Amino acid sequence: MSNEVNTDLLKERSTATFDAERLTEFIYKGPEKVKRKRQIQNIVLQDKFLQSFKPTEFYDRDGQYNNAVRRQIYIMDRLEELGFRSETDRLNFREAAAPVELSPFGLHSGMFVPTLERQGTPEQSRKWVPLGKSFKMIGTYAQTELGHGTFIRGLETTATFDPETQEFILDSPTLSSIKYWPGNVAKTVNHCLVMAQLYTQGKCHGTHLFLVQVRSMEDHTIMPGLEIGDIGPKLGFDGVDNGFMKFNKYRIPRMNMLMRYAKVLENGDYIKPKNAKLTYGAMVMVRVWIVMDAFKALSRATVIAVRYSAVRRQSELRPGGEEAQVIDYQTQQYKLFPLLATSYAFLLAAEGMSQIYAKISSDIERGNLEDMPQLHALACGLKAFCTWVGCEGIEVCRMSCGGHGYSHASGIPKIYANIVGACTYEGENTVMMLQTARYLSKSYFRGQRGESLPELIQYLTIDLNVKSTLGEDCSFESLVAAYSHRAARMVATACKLQNANKQKGMPSHDAWNKSTVPFIAATKAHCHLLYAVYGIVENMGEFMQDGYFNQDQISILNRKVLALLEDIRPNAVALVDAFDYPDHLLQSCLGRYDGQVYEALYENSKSSPLNNTDIHSSYYNYIRPMMQKRSKSKDISAKL
Ligand SMILES: CCCCCCCCCC/C=C\CCCCCCCC(=O)SCCNC(=O)CCNC(=O)[C@H](O)C(C)(C)COP(=O)(O)OP(=O)(O)OC[C@H]1O[C@@H](n2cnc3c(N)ncnc32)[C@H](O)[C@@H]1OP(=O)(O)O
Numbered sequence: 250m251s252n253e254v255n256t257d258l259l260k261e262r263s264t265a266t267f268d269a270e271r272l273t274e275f276i277y278k279g280p281e282k283v284k285r286k287r288q289i290q291n292i293v294l295q296d297k298f299l300q301s302f303k304p305t306e307f308y309d310r311d312g313q314y315n316n317a318v319r320r321q322i323y324i325m326d327r328l329e330e331l332g333f334r335s336e337t338d339r340l341n342f343r344e345a346a347a348p349v350e351l352s353p354f355g356l357h358s359g360m361f362v363p364t365l366e367r368q369g370t371p372e373q374s375r376k377w378v379p380l381g382k383s384f385k386m387i388g389t390y391a392q393t394e395l396g397h398g399t400f401i402r403g404l405e406t407t408a409t410f411d412p413e414t415q416e417f418i419l420d421s422p423t424l425s426s427i428k429y430w431p432g433n434v435a436k437t438v439n440h441c442l443v444m445a446q447l448y449t450q451g452k453c454h455g456t457h458l459f460l461v462q463v464r465s466m467e468d469h470t471i472m473p474g475l476e477i478g479d480i481g482p483k484l485g486f487d488g489v490d491n492g493f494m495k496f497n498k499y500r501i502p503r504m505n506m507l508m509r510y511a512k513v514l515e516n517g518d519y520i521k522p523k524n525a526k527l528t529y530g531a532m533v534m535v536r537v538w539i540v541m542d543a544f545k546a547l548s549r550a551t552v553i554a555v556r557y558s559a560v561r562r563q564s565e566l567r568p569g570g571e572e573a574q575v576i577d578y579q580t581q582q583y584k585l586f587p588l589l590a591t592s593y594a595f596l597l598a599a600e601g602m603s604q605i606y607a608k609i610s611s612d613i614e615r616g617n618l619e620d621m622p623q624l625h626a627l628a629c630g631l632k633a634f635c636t637w638v639g640c641e642g643i644e645v646c647r648m649s650c651g652g653h654g655y656s657h658a659s660g661i662p663k664i665y666a667n668i669v670g671a672c673t674y675e676g677e678n679t680v681m682m683l684q685t686a687r688y689l690s691k692s693y694f695r696g697q698r699g700e701s702l703p704e705l706i707q708y709l710t711i712d713l714n715v716k717s718t719l720g721e722d723c724s725f726e727s728l729v730a731a732y733s734h735r736a737a738r739m740v741a742t743a744c745k746l747q748n749a750n751k752q753k754g755m756p757s758h759d760a761w762n763k764s765t766v767p768f769i770a771a772t773k774a775h776c777h778l779l780y781a782v783y784g785i786v787e788n789m790g791e792f793m794q795d796g797y798f799n800q801d802q803i804s805i806l807n808r809k810v811l812a813l814l815e816d817i818r819p820n821a822v823a824l825v826d827a828f829d830y831p832d833h834l835l836q837s838c839l840g841r842y843d844g845q846v847y848e849a850l851y852e853n854s855k856s857s858p859l860n861n862t863d864i865h866s867s868y869y870n871y872i873r874p875m876m877q878k879r880s881k882s883k884d885i886s887a888k889l
């Protein structure tokens with residue numbers, strides 16, 4: 250590989266109208282933090298073991314899982330040796346060391362340990378959390394079953410209290426009750442947090458969490474009374490062993506029920522929690538993180554697509570002129586620049602969401618549950634919105650790279666395959682949007698009754714007869730007003746339909762179900778408040794439906810979006826550089842900082858296993874015999 254930077258990229262960087270480094274410092278919260286991040290990334294870059302892994306697509310499933318375990322354990326050991334204590338340092342190291350592959354210990358650190366911490370009594374946490382943190386106990390979160398994922402109340406695994414032995418008996422009474430999908434259940438973990446229907450004194454008290462040992466701590470054999478296995482290959486998550494698990498009247502001690510909020514006493518009496526949904530806390534936390542995952546995935550794809558578009562030359566823009574950088578085509582700009590802006594919007598949304606989560610979850614821990622519905626609605630809506638928009642955007646990035654985007658060498662297919670799972674896991678997106686929709690519906694009717702609403706949804710009570718004041722400048726205030734108007738109108742329309750259905754005599758559940766399509770559209774509009782001019786132009790019908798904008802204003806917006814493409818054009822490369830993703834994090838021949846994409850693609854293709862021999866064994870085994878057979882056949886030779 251040459252050491253030179255592609256001349257087009259050099260030019261892009263030298264003509265940018267702002268200093269990308271300052272923006273990097275804004276993103277990572279200051280120059281010291283940027284420096285530290287780079288130091289950590291360099292440690293990884295110098296690490297021969299970490300650099301020795303080939304991309305996961307070159308391994309079969311067994312190899313992918315094996316490598317993932319090997320690499321992640323090495324990462325843990327290195328983190329210990331390096332003595333990194335700060336969460337940011339550890340995250341930076343982990344991301345640089347395993348940039349594409351998901352960890353077979355991800356659910357251990359991401360759900361198992363935090364749930365023990367937050368849902369266990371102080372004694373339970375004191376006992377188990379240190380074991381989890383030191384990996385003496387390896388665990389995961391096992392909730393979903395063959396028959397039910399979304400409808401938690403429909404889960405069928407039972408945990409029946411036996412006061413004689415002071416134990417719970419876990420059972421999978423039906424085929425559909427078998428736990429199915431939980432990550433890392435198949436091969437990695439020795440413990441699970443299992444969501445099961447609690448029965449005591451002959452009564453069901455709904456779903457609760459239980460700590461269950463599933464493998465021997467001595468030799469990792471599956472505990473008697475359990476059946477465990479892998480569910481097979483998936484679209485992504487190559488290194489993750491999503492599994493199935495069946496309980497055959499398997500006993501665990503009473504104290505293995507997580508009892509911070511609900512309790513079962515020795516005599517079998519059940520003590521109710523303050524709110525039954527407190528058991529769902531781990532899911533809320535992960536939904537919040539997923540917003541940040543959506544940012545990371547979309548921004549990486551955008552970096553790759555924008556850099557490649559600056560390097561790729563195709564066709565003549567000026568007749569007889571040199572071939573143009575594809576980034577100069579207005580259509581290419583219209584594909585990519587809004588996604589670049591969306592990446593930045595997602596970053597800010599993810600940070601804002603994390604702050605709200607930190608505040609409300611600490612209130613909840615102190616017993617103040619007032620804002621729980623608001624947190625739930627916000628986390629569900631943003632998780633669904635950002636993963637949907639992110640995945641669509643990543644696919645646009647892939648296609649904007651033409652044929653090379655389809656190759657794993659572009660790095661984009663893997664980003665997509667991993668993040669698209671987030672549209673389903675931790676709450677299927679439509680279902681999540683409908684949770685936010687219910688909150689909006691209830692809030693709308695409260696607003697109609699004159700009750701006060703939380704700040705984020707006060708716009709639901711605005712006067713819908715007011716028209717837009719948007720002028721040539723497309724001011725921030727006029728854009729916010731437009732989005733508020735559109736979302737408020739759409740929520741009101743959906744609520745009116747819901748009400749009309751009720752008035753026709755429909756039971757309230759039917760009245761709700763038969764208005765959910767407009768409610769989903771209204772909820773997307775609610776989440777869309779992250780956007781500006783492009784969002785209006787792309788959804789003009791919804792903004793126009795009640796004549797909110799006049800014809801002149803529509804023309805202004807259409808002109809403005811094209812003018813913005815011109816504004817972004819000289820800065821596009823600098824705006825993606827500012828994310829400061831080093832090449833070894835992007836793992837992309839197309840998104841390289843130096844822009845040497847053709848050399849990289851050519852080199853990369855040489856590592857394809859099909860190139861190990863000039864003549865593949867299938868020639869001797871199948872092609873040659875087929876040709877020999879055909880050449881002997883009279884019919885064929887006659888035709889030839
Ligand atoms: C290549 C490099 C790229 C870089 C990026 C890569 C990105 C990849 C990163 C991946 C990293 C790590 C790996 C991730 C691992 C994946 C983990 C996946 C784990 C799981 O999936 S665990 C299982 C998750 N399951 C779910 O989420 C189930 C969804 N269902 C529910 O949550 C609920 O049941 C419900 C559907 C929300 C509600 O059901 P229902 O209406 O029946 O209501 P309930 O009776 O249950 O509730 C009544 C009432 O309560 C309200 N409510 C419900 N939940 C909550 C809550 N959590 N908090 C507060 N209130 C709640 C509900 O709204 C009702 O209210 P109402 O009566 O309407 O007022």
Ligand SMILES: Cc1cc2nc3c(=O)[nH]c(=O)nc-3n(C[C@H](O)[C@H](O)[C@H](O)COP(=O)(O)OP(=O)(O)OC[C@H]3O[C@@H](n4cnc5c(N)ncnc54)[C@H](O)[C@@H]3O)c2cc1C
Pocket residue numbers: 356390391392393396397398399400429430431432486491670673674675676677678679680683
């Ligand atoms: C990669 C991956 C990792 C996972 N990891 C884990 C894990 O670690 N632990 C774990 O417990 N689970 C895990 N899961 C399971 C995951 O949480 C569930 O698949 C998810 O919650 C969706 O539930 P479901 O499969 O039952 O979908 P379903 O609910 O069956 O969805 C099917 C369709 O029905 C629609 N639908 C369902 N209910 C409604 C409704 N009320 N209103 C309108 N439409 C509805 C949905 O919108 C969807 O279109 C994982 C899944 C994946 C893909």
